Amino acid sequence: MHDAQAETMVLVCQVCGEEMRVEENTDLEYIAYLWTLESGAKAYQPTPRDVFVVVNHPHGVEGLIDKRTGERWLERLENGGTPWQLTGTG
Numbered sequence: 491m492h493d494a495q496a497e498t499m500v501l502v503c504q505v506c507g508e509e510m511r512v513e514e515n516t517d518l519e520y521i522a523y524l525w526t527l528e529s530g531a532k533a534y535q536p537t538p539r540d541v542f543v544v545v546n547h548p549h550g551v552e553g554l555i556d557k558r559t560g561e562r563w564l565e566r567l568e569n570g571g572t573p574w575q576l577t578g579t580g
């Protein structure tokens with residue numbers, strides 16, 4: 491058993507009300523996952539299981555909100571331009 495625990499957050503689907511507990515950085519991982527799909531590049535690191543939790547949800551990520559703040563899940567990414575950086579490509 492590992493003692494280290496990642497910070498988690500609860501996403502709520504506005505369509506069906508389902509709650510999903512994922513790691514807080516799953517939005518960043520999700521964007522990285524999309525990037526690898528679009529570019530065809532190999533992922534620079536394994537895609538966390540939590541990404542597939544939201545990807546596999548039938549109602550899409552646009553309807554997901556952060557249960558704690560009530561904000562849309564990807565709000566900070568959409569407002570921040572390009573907050574994520576891919577590194578180690580060389």
Ligand SMILES: [Zn+2]
Binds near residue numbers: 503506508547
């Ligand atoms: Zn749903």
